[in-house]
Amino acid sequence: MSDSFTLSLRPDIALTTESDRLMLQSTQHRLTLEHPQPGLRTALESLKYSSQTFSQLQAVIAELDGIEASLNFEFELQKLINLGWISHSVLPLATAIAIAENYQFVVPPFDEEQPWLVSEAEPLILSRFAFLRQEKQQFILESPLSQAKIILLDWRATALIGKLAEVDSPFTFLTLADGLIDAEIARSFVQLLIATKMIQLEPESKALTEWQFHNLLFHRQTRLVPLDEPPKSEIPQFEDSERSHFVKSPMSDRVISLEKPSLEALAQTDISLTQAIESRQSIREYGEAPITLSQLGEFLYRCARVKEVYTFEDDLMNIGECTKRPYPCGGALYELEIYPVINHCQGLDAGVYHYQPLAHRLHQLTEPNPDVEALLYDAWKATGQQDIPQVLLIVTARFGRLFWKYHAIGYGLILKHIGVLYQTFYLVATAMKLAPTAIGAGNSQLFGKIANLNEHEESSVGEFMLGSLKQ
Helix, strand or coil: CCCCCEEEECCCCEEEEECCEEEEECCCCEEEEECCCHHHHHHHHHHHHCCECHHHHHHHHHHHHCHHHHHHHHHHHHHHHHHCCEEEEECCCEEEEECCCCCCCCCCCCCCCCCCECCCCCECCECCCCEEEEECCEEEEECCCCCEEEEECCHHHHHHHHHHHCCCCCCCHHHHHCCCCCHHHHHHHHHHHHHCCCECCCCCCHHHHCCCHHHHHHHHHHHCCCCCCCCCCCCCCCCCCCCCCCCCCCCCCCEEECCCCCHHHHHHHCCCHHHHHHHCCCCCCECCCCCEHHHHHHHHHHHHCCCEEEECCCCCCCCCEEEECCCCCHHHCCCEEEEEEECCEECECCEEEEEECCCCEEEEEECCCHHHHHHHHHHHHHCCCCCCCCEEEEEEEEHHHCCCCCCCCHHHHHHHHHHHHHHHHHHHHHHCCEEEEEECCCCHHHHHHHHCCCCCCEEEEEEEEEEEECC
Protein backbone atom coordinates (compact mmCIF):
# COMPACT_ATOMS: atom_id res chain seq x y z
CA MET A 1 0.00 0.00 0.00
CA SER A 2 1.41 3.36 -1.06
CA ASP A 3 2.79 5.91 1.40
CA SER A 4 2.18 8.71 -1.10
CA PHE A 5 -1.06 9.54 0.73
CA THR A 6 -2.22 10.21 4.26
CA LEU A 7 -5.31 8.25 5.28
CA SER A 8 -8.36 9.24 7.30
CA LEU A 9 -11.94 8.13 7.81
CA ARG A 10 -14.53 9.78 5.59
CA PRO A 11 -15.85 12.78 7.59
CA ASP A 12 -19.34 11.33 8.04
CA ILE A 13 -18.12 8.02 9.52
CA ALA A 14 -18.89 7.92 13.23
CA LEU A 15 -16.51 6.25 15.69
CA THR A 16 -17.81 5.39 19.16
CA THR A 17 -16.40 3.33 22.01
CA GLU A 18 -18.22 1.47 24.75
CA SER A 19 -15.93 -0.23 27.33
CA ASP A 20 -14.32 -3.07 25.31
CA ARG A 21 -16.29 -2.39 22.13
CA LEU A 22 -15.48 -0.05 19.24
CA MET A 23 -18.05 0.83 16.57
CA LEU A 24 -17.69 2.44 13.15
CA GLN A 25 -20.90 3.51 11.46
CA SER A 26 -22.05 5.10 8.21
CA THR A 27 -25.60 5.70 7.03
CA GLN A 28 -25.49 2.30 5.29
CA HIS A 29 -23.34 0.04 7.50
CA ARG A 30 -22.14 -0.56 11.04
CA LEU A 31 -18.92 -2.33 11.98
CA THR A 32 -18.53 -3.49 15.59
CA LEU A 33 -15.18 -4.66 16.98
CA GLU A 34 -15.29 -6.63 20.22
CA HIS A 35 -12.20 -6.32 22.42
CA PRO A 36 -9.99 -4.56 19.81
CA GLN A 37 -6.28 -4.67 20.53
CA PRO A 38 -4.70 -1.41 21.73
CA GLY A 39 -2.76 -0.82 18.52
CA LEU A 40 -5.80 -1.33 16.29
CA ARG A 41 -7.90 0.95 18.50
CA THR A 42 -5.20 3.64 18.35
CA ALA A 43 -4.89 3.29 14.56
CA LEU A 44 -8.66 3.63 14.04
CA GLU A 45 -8.80 6.65 16.35
CA SER A 46 -5.93 8.17 14.36
CA LEU A 47 -7.90 7.63 11.15
CA LYS A 48 -10.88 9.42 12.69
CA TYR A 49 -9.14 12.38 14.31
CA SER A 50 -5.99 12.91 12.23
CA SER A 51 -4.24 11.85 9.02
CA GLN A 52 -1.53 9.21 8.95
CA THR A 53 0.31 7.31 6.24
CA PHE A 54 -0.13 3.56 6.04
CA SER A 55 3.41 3.00 7.35
CA GLN A 56 2.76 5.24 10.36
CA LEU A 57 -0.44 3.36 11.20
CA GLN A 58 1.29 0.01 10.72
CA ALA A 59 4.15 1.09 12.97
CA VAL A 60 1.72 1.95 15.79
CA ILE A 61 0.10 -1.48 15.53
CA ALA A 62 3.46 -3.24 15.37
CA GLU A 63 4.59 -1.45 18.54
CA LEU A 64 1.42 -2.14 20.56
CA ASP A 65 0.05 -5.39 19.07
CA GLY A 66 3.03 -7.06 17.45
CA ILE A 67 4.43 -7.61 13.95
CA GLU A 68 1.84 -10.20 12.90
CA ALA A 69 -1.04 -7.83 13.74
CA SER A 70 0.62 -5.04 11.76
CA LEU A 71 0.92 -7.31 8.72
CA ASN A 72 -2.78 -8.23 8.96
CA PHE A 73 -3.73 -4.56 9.19
CA GLU A 74 -3.31 -3.97 5.46
CA PHE A 75 -5.96 -6.59 4.71
CA GLU A 76 -8.39 -5.07 7.24
CA LEU A 77 -7.71 -1.54 5.99
CA GLN A 78 -8.46 -2.63 2.43
CA LYS A 79 -11.91 -3.74 3.58
CA LEU A 80 -12.57 -0.22 4.87
CA ILE A 81 -11.31 1.23 1.59
CA ASN A 82 -13.67 -1.01 -0.38
CA LEU A 83 -16.58 0.14 1.80
CA GLY A 84 -15.68 3.70 0.79
CA TRP A 85 -14.86 4.68 4.37
CA ILE A 86 -11.23 5.78 3.83
CA SER A 87 -10.18 9.13 2.39
CA HIS A 88 -6.79 9.60 0.71
CA SER A 89 -5.02 12.95 0.97
CA VAL A 90 -2.04 14.61 -0.61
CA LEU A 91 -1.41 17.43 1.82
CA PRO A 92 -1.59 20.34 1.55
CA LEU A 93 -3.27 20.01 -1.86
CA ALA A 94 -6.27 17.68 -1.90
CA THR A 95 -8.36 14.90 -0.36
CA ALA A 96 -10.14 12.15 -2.31
CA ILE A 97 -13.45 11.08 -0.73
CA ALA A 98 -15.20 7.92 -1.86
CA ILE A 99 -18.77 8.35 -3.13
CA ALA A 100 -19.49 4.71 -4.08
CA GLU A 101 -19.30 1.31 -2.44
CA ASN A 102 -16.95 -1.36 -3.76
CA TYR A 103 -14.50 1.50 -3.98
CA GLN A 104 -11.34 0.75 -5.91
CA PHE A 105 -8.29 2.91 -5.23
CA VAL A 106 -5.39 1.47 -7.21
CA VAL A 107 -2.11 3.31 -7.77
CA PRO A 108 -0.20 1.88 -10.74
CA PRO A 109 3.58 2.17 -10.76
CA PHE A 110 5.14 5.01 -12.76
CA ASP A 111 7.79 4.58 -15.41
CA GLU A 112 10.60 6.47 -13.73
CA GLU A 113 12.16 7.26 -17.07
CA GLN A 114 8.99 8.64 -18.73
CA PRO A 115 6.38 9.49 -16.07
CA TRP A 116 4.45 11.68 -18.50
CA LEU A 117 3.43 9.00 -21.00
CA VAL A 118 0.48 6.64 -21.22
CA SER A 119 2.03 5.25 -24.37
CA GLU A 120 4.53 6.47 -26.92
CA ALA A 121 1.72 8.17 -28.83
CA GLU A 122 -0.50 9.41 -25.98
CA PRO A 123 0.66 11.79 -23.21
CA LEU A 124 -0.71 11.57 -19.70
CA ILE A 125 -3.58 14.09 -19.57
CA LEU A 126 -6.64 14.91 -17.53
CA SER A 127 -9.77 12.96 -18.52
CA ARG A 128 -12.25 14.82 -20.72
CA PHE A 129 -14.95 13.80 -18.20
CA ALA A 130 -13.24 15.51 -15.23
CA PHE A 131 -14.76 18.81 -14.14
CA LEU A 132 -14.41 21.40 -11.40
CA ARG A 133 -17.26 22.94 -9.44
CA GLN A 134 -17.47 25.13 -6.35
CA GLU A 135 -19.15 24.02 -3.14
CA LYS A 136 -18.87 25.53 0.34
CA GLN A 137 -16.04 27.82 -0.79
CA GLN A 138 -13.95 24.92 -2.07
CA PHE A 139 -13.28 23.57 -5.53
CA ILE A 140 -14.31 19.96 -6.07
CA LEU A 141 -12.94 17.80 -8.88
CA GLU A 142 -15.37 15.14 -10.09
CA SER A 143 -15.91 12.79 -13.00
CA PRO A 144 -18.75 10.41 -13.94
CA LEU A 145 -16.02 7.79 -14.41
CA SER A 146 -14.77 8.14 -10.84
CA GLN A 147 -15.90 6.56 -7.60
CA ALA A 148 -14.54 9.54 -5.69
CA LYS A 149 -14.67 13.29 -5.53
CA ILE A 150 -11.52 15.28 -4.81
CA ILE A 151 -11.70 18.27 -2.48
CA LEU A 152 -9.08 20.81 -3.48
CA LEU A 153 -7.63 22.32 -0.32
CA ASP A 154 -5.16 24.74 -1.90
CA TRP A 155 -5.18 27.00 -4.96
CA ARG A 156 -2.02 25.29 -6.18
CA ALA A 157 -4.02 22.10 -6.75
CA THR A 158 -6.26 24.01 -9.14
CA ALA A 159 -3.19 25.37 -10.91
CA LEU A 160 -1.73 21.88 -11.35
CA ILE A 161 -5.03 20.60 -12.76
CA GLY A 162 -5.04 23.49 -15.20
CA LYS A 163 -1.56 22.53 -16.35
CA LEU A 164 -2.50 18.85 -16.71
CA ALA A 165 -5.57 19.76 -18.78
CA GLU A 166 -3.40 21.41 -21.42
CA VAL A 167 -0.44 19.04 -21.49
CA ASP A 168 0.47 18.10 -25.06
CA SER A 169 4.17 17.36 -24.68
CA PRO A 170 6.44 15.45 -22.27
CA PHE A 171 6.92 16.84 -18.77
CA THR A 172 8.63 15.91 -15.54
CA PHE A 173 7.19 16.37 -12.08
CA LEU A 174 9.74 19.11 -11.54
CA THR A 175 8.47 21.09 -14.53
CA LEU A 176 4.85 20.33 -13.61
CA ALA A 177 5.38 21.68 -10.09
CA ASP A 178 7.03 24.74 -11.68
CA GLY A 179 8.14 26.15 -8.35
CA LEU A 180 4.59 26.06 -6.96
CA ILE A 181 5.17 23.05 -4.77
CA ASP A 182 7.65 20.26 -4.10
CA ALA A 183 8.01 17.90 -7.06
CA GLU A 184 7.36 14.83 -4.88
CA ILE A 185 4.04 16.33 -3.76
CA ALA A 186 3.19 17.02 -7.40
CA ARG A 187 4.00 13.38 -8.14
CA SER A 188 1.71 12.15 -5.35
CA PHE A 189 -1.04 14.47 -6.57
CA VAL A 190 -0.84 12.99 -10.07
CA GLN A 191 -0.96 9.50 -8.53
CA LEU A 192 -4.13 10.54 -6.67
CA LEU A 193 -5.69 11.69 -9.95
CA ILE A 194 -4.79 8.38 -11.61
CA ALA A 195 -6.09 6.26 -8.71
CA THR A 196 -9.44 8.10 -8.85
CA LYS A 197 -9.62 7.94 -12.68
CA MET A 198 -9.43 11.70 -13.13
CA ILE A 199 -6.51 10.75 -15.32
CA GLN A 200 -7.06 7.67 -17.45
CA LEU A 201 -4.06 5.56 -18.35
CA GLU A 202 -5.90 3.45 -20.90
CA PRO A 203 -7.30 4.85 -24.16
CA GLU A 204 -11.08 5.21 -24.17
CA SER A 205 -13.01 2.16 -25.32
CA LYS A 206 -15.16 2.45 -28.42
CA ALA A 207 -18.28 2.40 -26.23
CA LEU A 208 -16.98 5.24 -24.05
CA THR A 209 -16.07 7.43 -27.03
CA GLU A 210 -19.77 7.50 -27.96
CA TRP A 211 -20.67 9.26 -24.70
CA GLN A 212 -20.70 13.03 -24.51
CA PHE A 213 -19.67 14.59 -21.21
CA HIS A 214 -23.09 15.92 -20.15
CA ASN A 215 -24.89 12.69 -21.07
CA LEU A 216 -22.59 10.51 -18.98
CA LEU A 217 -22.67 12.95 -16.08
CA PHE A 218 -26.49 13.09 -16.13
CA HIS A 219 -26.68 9.29 -16.31
CA ARG A 220 -24.34 8.89 -13.35
CA GLN A 221 -25.97 11.58 -11.23
CA THR A 222 -29.47 10.16 -11.65
CA ARG A 223 -28.44 6.56 -10.93
CA LEU A 224 -25.97 6.87 -8.04
CA VAL A 225 -26.74 8.09 -4.53
CA PRO A 226 -23.34 9.28 -3.21
CA LEU A 227 -22.10 7.72 0.01
CA ASP A 228 -21.39 11.14 1.48
CA GLU A 229 -24.89 12.51 0.85
CA PRO A 230 -26.28 13.80 4.16
CA PRO A 231 -28.70 11.31 5.74
CA LYS A 232 -32.37 12.20 5.60
CA SER A 233 -32.92 12.42 9.33
CA GLU A 234 -36.26 14.14 8.89
CA ILE A 235 -39.21 13.56 6.58
CA PRO A 236 -39.07 16.22 3.82
CA GLN A 237 -41.70 18.93 4.06
CA PHE A 238 -43.46 20.62 1.15
CA GLU A 239 -43.10 24.25 2.19
CA ASP A 240 -44.01 25.92 -1.11
CA SER A 241 -47.52 24.61 -1.74
CA GLU A 242 -48.97 28.02 -2.57
CA ARG A 243 -46.44 28.82 -5.31
CA SER A 244 -46.51 25.22 -6.54
CA HIS A 245 -50.20 24.45 -6.06
CA PHE A 246 -51.55 21.09 -7.23
CA VAL A 247 -53.04 22.87 -10.25
CA LYS A 248 -51.72 26.04 -11.79
CA SER A 249 -53.78 29.19 -11.34
CA PRO A 250 -55.64 30.49 -14.43
CA MET A 251 -53.20 32.26 -16.72
CA SER A 252 -55.76 34.50 -18.47
CA ASP A 253 -59.43 35.41 -18.44
CA ARG A 254 -59.92 34.32 -22.06
CA VAL A 255 -61.51 30.94 -21.37
CA ILE A 256 -62.60 28.21 -23.79
CA SER A 257 -64.67 25.46 -22.21
CA LEU A 258 -64.09 21.95 -23.53
CA GLU A 259 -66.52 19.11 -24.01
CA LYS A 260 -66.30 16.10 -21.74
CA PRO A 261 -66.67 12.81 -23.61
CA SER A 262 -68.66 9.89 -22.25
CA LEU A 263 -66.16 7.33 -21.02
CA GLU A 264 -68.92 4.73 -20.86
CA ALA A 265 -69.66 5.19 -24.56
CA LEU A 266 -65.96 5.15 -25.44
CA ALA A 267 -65.53 1.88 -23.55
CA GLN A 268 -68.03 0.35 -25.97
CA THR A 269 -66.61 1.80 -29.20
CA ASP A 270 -62.83 2.12 -28.64
CA ILE A 271 -60.36 -0.30 -30.16
CA SER A 272 -58.67 -2.66 -27.71
CA LEU A 273 -55.47 -1.78 -25.86
CA THR A 274 -53.63 -4.42 -27.87
CA GLN A 275 -54.85 -2.89 -31.13
CA ALA A 276 -53.80 0.59 -29.98
CA ILE A 277 -50.32 -0.59 -28.98
CA GLU A 278 -49.77 -2.62 -32.15
CA SER A 279 -51.02 0.06 -34.57
CA ARG A 280 -49.40 3.04 -32.82
CA GLN A 281 -47.05 5.01 -35.04
CA SER A 282 -45.71 8.52 -35.53
CA ILE A 283 -47.64 10.30 -38.30
CA ARG A 284 -46.43 13.64 -39.65
CA GLU A 285 -48.90 14.18 -42.49
CA TYR A 286 -52.44 15.40 -41.87
CA GLY A 287 -55.85 15.36 -43.50
CA GLU A 288 -57.22 18.31 -45.44
CA ALA A 289 -59.82 19.02 -42.73
CA PRO A 290 -57.97 19.98 -39.52
CA ILE A 291 -58.50 18.52 -36.08
CA THR A 292 -61.61 19.91 -34.34
CA LEU A 293 -62.02 21.59 -30.97
CA SER A 294 -64.21 18.68 -29.91
CA GLN A 295 -61.44 16.20 -30.75
CA LEU A 296 -58.82 18.27 -28.96
CA GLY A 297 -61.03 18.49 -25.89
CA GLU A 298 -61.64 14.73 -25.88
CA PHE A 299 -57.91 14.07 -26.33
CA LEU A 300 -56.91 16.30 -23.39
CA TYR A 301 -59.68 14.88 -21.20
CA ARG A 302 -58.62 11.30 -21.83
CA CYS A 303 -54.91 12.02 -21.41
CA ALA A 304 -54.42 14.63 -18.74
CA ARG A 305 -57.52 15.76 -16.83
CA VAL A 306 -57.73 15.73 -13.04
CA LYS A 307 -59.85 12.70 -12.19
CA GLU A 308 -59.90 13.20 -8.45
CA VAL A 309 -58.60 15.55 -5.75
CA TYR A 310 -57.71 14.02 -2.39
CA THR A 311 -55.50 14.44 0.66
CA PHE A 312 -53.51 11.84 2.57
CA GLU A 313 -55.01 10.89 5.91
CA ASP A 314 -51.58 11.22 7.53
CA ASP A 315 -50.04 14.06 5.53
CA LEU A 316 -46.57 13.76 7.10
CA MET A 317 -44.90 15.73 4.30
CA ASN A 318 -47.42 18.58 4.28
CA ILE A 319 -48.28 17.96 0.62
CA GLY A 320 -51.88 19.05 0.94
CA GLU A 321 -54.17 18.30 -1.97
CA CYS A 322 -53.09 15.63 -4.46
CA THR A 323 -54.68 14.51 -7.71
CA LYS A 324 -55.29 11.40 -9.75
CA ARG A 325 -54.85 11.66 -13.52
CA PRO A 326 -54.84 9.18 -16.43
CA TYR A 327 -51.03 8.84 -16.44
CA PRO A 328 -48.77 7.92 -13.47
CA CYS A 329 -46.49 10.32 -11.61
CA GLY A 330 -43.88 9.88 -8.86
CA GLY A 331 -45.34 10.84 -5.49
CA ALA A 332 -48.61 11.85 -7.20
CA LEU A 333 -47.13 15.36 -7.45
CA TYR A 334 -47.95 15.97 -11.15
CA GLU A 335 -45.54 18.71 -12.12
CA LEU A 336 -46.28 18.65 -15.87
CA GLU A 337 -48.38 21.32 -17.64
CA ILE A 338 -49.73 21.25 -21.21
CA TYR A 339 -49.79 24.29 -23.50
CA PRO A 340 -51.53 23.71 -26.87
CA VAL A 341 -50.08 25.88 -29.64
CA ILE A 342 -52.86 26.06 -32.23
CA ASN A 343 -52.06 26.45 -35.91
CA HIS A 344 -55.20 24.94 -37.50
CA CYS A 345 -58.05 23.65 -35.34
CA GLN A 346 -61.68 23.82 -36.43
CA GLY A 347 -63.64 25.83 -33.87
CA LEU A 348 -60.62 27.33 -32.11
CA ASP A 349 -58.62 30.46 -32.95
CA ALA A 350 -54.91 30.12 -33.59
CA GLY A 351 -52.61 31.06 -30.71
CA VAL A 352 -51.09 29.69 -27.50
CA TYR A 353 -53.28 28.25 -24.74
CA HIS A 354 -52.82 26.68 -21.33
CA TYR A 355 -54.82 23.57 -20.44
CA GLN A 356 -56.43 23.72 -16.99
CA PRO A 357 -56.87 20.02 -16.11
CA LEU A 358 -59.17 20.49 -13.10
CA ALA A 359 -61.80 22.62 -14.86
CA HIS A 360 -61.05 20.98 -18.25
CA ARG A 361 -60.77 24.19 -20.20
CA LEU A 362 -58.27 26.28 -22.14
CA HIS A 363 -56.97 29.74 -21.27
CA GLN A 364 -55.66 31.72 -24.23
CA LEU A 365 -52.29 33.34 -23.58
CA THR A 366 -51.47 34.95 -26.90
CA GLU A 367 -52.57 35.24 -30.49
CA PRO A 368 -50.33 34.27 -33.42
CA ASN A 369 -47.09 36.25 -33.68
CA PRO A 370 -43.60 35.67 -35.12
CA ASP A 371 -42.41 33.87 -31.97
CA VAL A 372 -45.35 31.47 -32.09
CA GLU A 373 -44.71 30.86 -35.77
CA ALA A 374 -41.07 30.10 -34.91
CA LEU A 375 -42.22 27.37 -32.48
CA LEU A 376 -44.32 25.74 -35.20
CA TYR A 377 -41.49 26.08 -37.72
CA ASP A 378 -39.01 24.46 -35.31
CA ALA A 379 -41.40 21.53 -34.76
CA TRP A 380 -41.84 21.10 -38.52
CA LYS A 381 -38.08 21.22 -39.07
CA ALA A 382 -37.38 18.73 -36.25
CA THR A 383 -39.77 16.11 -37.68
CA GLY A 384 -38.68 15.74 -41.27
CA GLN A 385 -40.30 18.85 -42.79
CA GLN A 386 -43.49 17.12 -43.88
CA ASP A 387 -46.61 18.98 -42.67
CA ILE A 388 -46.56 21.94 -40.32
CA PRO A 389 -48.34 20.77 -37.14
CA GLN A 390 -52.00 21.58 -36.75
CA VAL A 391 -51.56 21.46 -32.95
CA LEU A 392 -48.25 21.57 -31.10
CA LEU A 393 -48.47 20.50 -27.46
CA ILE A 394 -45.74 22.10 -25.36
CA VAL A 395 -45.23 20.21 -22.08
CA THR A 396 -43.61 22.12 -19.23
CA ALA A 397 -42.53 21.14 -15.74
CA ARG A 398 -43.11 23.16 -12.59
CA PHE A 399 -39.91 22.18 -10.83
CA GLY A 400 -41.04 23.27 -7.38
CA ARG A 401 -43.69 20.54 -7.34
CA LEU A 402 -40.99 17.85 -7.47
CA PHE A 403 -37.53 18.99 -6.43
CA TRP A 404 -38.31 19.45 -2.73
CA LYS A 405 -38.81 15.69 -2.42
CA TYR A 406 -36.68 14.18 -5.18
CA HIS A 407 -33.49 16.23 -4.86
CA ALA A 408 -30.89 14.23 -6.75
CA ILE A 409 -33.16 12.48 -9.25
CA GLY A 410 -35.73 15.23 -9.86
CA TYR A 411 -34.94 16.09 -13.46
CA GLY A 412 -34.46 12.46 -14.43
CA LEU A 413 -37.90 11.75 -12.94
CA ILE A 414 -39.41 14.56 -15.04
CA LEU A 415 -38.10 12.88 -18.19
CA LYS A 416 -39.66 9.59 -17.10
CA HIS A 417 -42.96 11.41 -16.63
CA ILE A 418 -42.64 12.89 -20.10
CA GLY A 419 -42.20 9.36 -21.43
CA VAL A 420 -45.36 7.98 -19.82
CA LEU A 421 -47.32 11.06 -20.90
CA TYR A 422 -46.08 10.63 -24.49
CA GLN A 423 -47.20 7.01 -24.51
CA THR A 424 -50.61 8.08 -23.20
CA PHE A 425 -50.76 10.68 -25.97
CA TYR A 426 -49.88 8.06 -28.58
CA LEU A 427 -52.39 5.45 -27.43
CA VAL A 428 -55.29 7.88 -27.07
CA ALA A 429 -54.52 9.51 -30.44
CA THR A 430 -54.41 6.06 -32.05
CA ALA A 431 -57.75 5.13 -30.50
CA MET A 432 -59.22 8.44 -31.73
CA LYS A 433 -57.80 8.01 -35.26
CA LEU A 434 -55.64 11.12 -34.98
CA ALA A 435 -52.07 11.69 -36.20
CA PRO A 436 -49.54 11.86 -33.26
CA THR A 437 -45.80 12.55 -33.24
CA ALA A 438 -43.37 13.09 -30.38
CA ILE A 439 -40.60 15.61 -31.01
CA GLY A 440 -37.05 15.17 -29.76
CA ALA A 441 -36.11 18.83 -29.33
CA GLY A 442 -37.58 22.24 -28.60
CA ASN A 443 -36.75 25.84 -27.73
CA SER A 444 -37.33 26.31 -24.00
CA GLN A 445 -36.13 29.91 -23.97
CA LEU A 446 -38.43 30.96 -26.79
CA PHE A 447 -41.46 29.31 -25.21
CA GLY A 448 -40.60 30.83 -21.82
CA LYS A 449 -40.63 34.24 -23.46
CA ILE A 450 -44.02 33.58 -25.10
CA ALA A 451 -45.66 32.24 -21.92
CA ASN A 452 -43.82 34.68 -19.61
CA LEU A 453 -42.26 31.90 -17.51
CA ASN A 454 -39.35 32.01 -15.07
CA GLU A 455 -37.20 29.20 -16.49
CA HIS A 456 -36.01 28.13 -13.03
CA GLU A 457 -39.61 27.74 -11.84
CA GLU A 458 -41.20 26.34 -15.00
CA SER A 459 -39.76 25.45 -18.39
CA SER A 460 -40.69 23.38 -21.41
CA VAL A 461 -39.34 19.82 -21.27
CA GLY A 462 -41.21 18.16 -24.16
CA GLU A 463 -43.10 18.77 -27.39
CA PHE A 464 -45.73 16.68 -29.20
CA MET A 465 -47.53 17.23 -32.52
CA LEU A 466 -51.15 16.36 -33.13
CA GLY A 467 -53.44 16.60 -36.16
CA SER A 468 -56.19 14.99 -38.18
CA LEU A 469 -55.49 11.67 -39.84
CA LYS A 470 -54.89 11.74 -43.56
CA GLN A 471 -57.44 9.61 -45.42
